[in-house]
Amino acid sequence: MNVIVTDEVSEAGLETLRGDARIHLDVKLGLSVEQLHEEIGRYDAIITRSGTTVDAALLARASRLKLVARAGVGIDNVDVDCASSKGIIVVNAPLGNTNSAAEHTLALLLSLCRNIPVANASLKSGAWKRAPFTGFELKHRTLGIIGLGKVGGRVALRAKAFEMNVIAYDPYISEKRGDDLGVKLVSLEDIVRYADVLTVHTPLNDETRGMIGAEHFARMKDGVLVVNCARGGIIDEAAMLAALESGKAAGAAFDVWSSEPPASETLKALIGHPRMVVTPHLGANTFEAQKNVAVDVSREIINYLDGKPLENAVNIPRFDPDLMEHMKPFMTLVSTLGEFISQLAPANPDKVIFSYTGKLARFDCAPLTVCGLAALLNRQTEQDVNMVNAHMVARERGIVVEEVRTTESELFSNLVTLTLESSAGRRTIAGTMFEGRPRIVKMRNFNTDFSPEEHMLVIHYEDRPGLIGKIGTILGEAQVNIGNMNLGRQEKAGEAMVVLSVDTPASEEALRAVAEAIDARYLKAVHLTGGA
CATH class of the missing domain: 3.40.50.720 (NAD(P)-binding Rossmann-like Domain)
Incomplete structure (x- = not known):
């Protein structure tokens, strides 16, 4: 990650960044507006104080920018709405000074x-x-x-x-x-x-x-x-x-x-x-405060790289700090569900419902909703969608987002369900956490039980003897190894859904051969970029 510092920031506060091999840090003070516009396209994050105006004109040239870190409390020199529309996270240091x-x-x-x-x-x-x-x-x-x-x-x-x-x-x-x-x-x-x-x-x-x-x-x-x-x-x-x-x-x-x-x-x-x-804006000008705010925004950049929740982001939902570690596994779960269903459901959903059941429902689930929404929409738009701009993108696309919570659960201590509604009908996927890993336990009306993997096949067909063998034979001939299989049925000799995890992606030719051999009603390859 390339990081540029454009205002005077405590050197002691930047030590964390300098000590991280993943980060290249450039301190460039006194740049003119024109010079900063020329430079900003090379950076993933910018650290500023009040001396740099991060406006729409600058953000338009910030093709790689992911983070704006304001080393202080005020953010009136940052166009937060414009940053949000581009999926850029804005963090500040509200406690340091x-x-x-x-x-x-x-x-x-x-x-x-x-x-x-x-x-x-x-x-x-x-x-x-x-x-x-x-x-x-x-x-x-x-x-x-x-x-x-x-x-x-x-x-x-x-x-x-x-x-x-x-x-x-x-x-x-x-x-x-x-x-x-x-x-x-x-x-x-x-x-x-x-x-x-x-x-x-x-x-x-x-x-x-x-x-x-x-x-x-x-x-x-x-x-x-x-x-x-x-x-x-x-x-x-x-x-x-x-x-x-x-x-x-x-x-x-x-x-x-x-x-x-x-x-x-x-x-x-x-x-x-x-x-x-x-006095000339000296409220935060103590050695202690300058170090504190630099340490705080540096920590947020490290948290971003580590995939941890950001404590002081001003344009994404925040976790209660006491619940961060408790909720983090469910962020992985809801992201997986969102990415999974986005590849199976018809395009252009009108409504997305996030349902939380069990103990999880006692907590604020808004960050989980926006996390799942971002994963869902990322597959449906060319724009980069993340926790910053997910709700904005949904509104622009006319998608209604609804959240439902209930503490009553018969089968699972915690269950997360995503339901997509469109003109083509409803599509549902549900999952829970088991031994620290996401497990998908329901798809449509089929009960399932599998851990999502990077490459998977989802096949819906009429259950008849010998069809599982045909699937295995065709994939084997195509040099596609099956890692795990889960079969969901509503009744004997009725409709069935099989979910296969495969070591490598199957070719379009192999998928067509499987679909023809078993007369599949639905066959879809799923690729999870997160790789559960």
């Missing part, structure tokens, strides 16, 4: 409250002034946090250590999360109304862009302090400047900007305001 960002938030707030930047500059200039730099204490003030995730939660804990009253707005967390942190969850309106200090800790997206604007500042307390150490643009910068100039806000501390480096006159005026404490 959380402590760094939380500490920087408090550093900015304390610097603002105690006038540290201007006092420092005054003393260094030779002056000895104290009265102009009288500050504010945090004790007993109300901190309003917008976004109580990993960073917001850490800020809340540290603020409580300063004996602040902490309230928070986050519609996507449970009340238990607030209780665990000792934080009262309130509405955005109450945050705006009651906060002495306001800090934001959300991602930047369509929902959060400009979420604190002029109308919110109008309802805030006089003398409010505002901190943004999350993403530029969450707080409307023109409204922030107006609030400082009117005296509504006593001060503000920003680490991030809607345009970096800041270029507009509004941003220049905001940065230059005497009651602003500013």
Whole structure:
């Protein structure tokens, strides 16, 4: 795998990649957009920070790209939808710099409250002034946090250590999360109304862009302090400047900007305001954080090569980390079933049903569904289909995907069933795990029991004496050795389905000879690329 690093990333964090013989790593910093467009076609993965824009234009030239690894939390410089449409996985490092960002938030707030930047500059200039730099204490003030995730939660804990009253707005967390942190969850309106200090800790997206604007500042307390150490643009910068100039806000501390480096006159005026404490996007700039995020994305690249679930992929379903190892065998099973049935069923299915029965049904099976769907669709489209874009491809093809779970099972502790519906009827395949290996236990209405192999033959015919012998003779004459055979029948001398595993593929001529000799109603060669 060829990997390119386009932004400054901790060298210590890249040691894992450099030590893997499967990976060729190129660090190419400072490339122009044109140069990166020329280079990207040679790489399977790209590691970036905020300095590289991974947009549709770049992805259009990334013919080999499989992974975009963002060494940090934010992914606003990555066109995730475009990457998803191309089957490219986007991973980030949501935990590596959380402590760094939380500490920087408090550093900015304390610097603002105690006038540290201007006092420092005054003393260094030779002056000895104290009265102009009288500050504010945090004790007993109300901190309003917008976004109580990993960073917001850490800020809340540290603020409580300063004996602040902490309230928070986050519609996507449970009340238990607030209780665990000792934080009262309130509405955005109450945050705006009651906060002495306001800090934001959300991602930047369509929902959060400009979420604190002029109308919110109008309802805030006089003398409010505002901190943004999350993403530029969450707080409307023109409204922030107006609030400082009117005296509504006593001060503000920003680490991030809607345009970096800041270029507009509004941003220049905001940065230059005497009651602003500013830093150039340093929230994640600690040695520890830089190493952590590089280690995290490097680990994800190794996981991808090893075929392990990715913990921090932003555009594929995620396993609960506690269930990853438990669920991994069933990913192999459902992929095998999807690939198998895709070669037997009529084309253009209208609906695919994934049914999970038994103990497995107690867990979230969405990742299994998308894994099986990817295996199924890969045989039916020229586009590379994987867990990233499987649902998108299904929608584009007009295929309805349904998931059914039930814990009641009579025969198997766990059973996975795939059913395809089309104008030609229904096709069903079911399997389970036995001694760590997938076993297919049902096809159509026939009970079966076999382990899928790389090369197989599926034959449906009317059961009559001597037909199995004819099949064996014809394949033997064609130098095709039969490894295993499984026969499924509904009744004696009725319809039968035989499934053969063969050491080598049978030629079209041999398959025609078998079909004619036994008057087969259906004969199909199956090739499993995964090789169970």
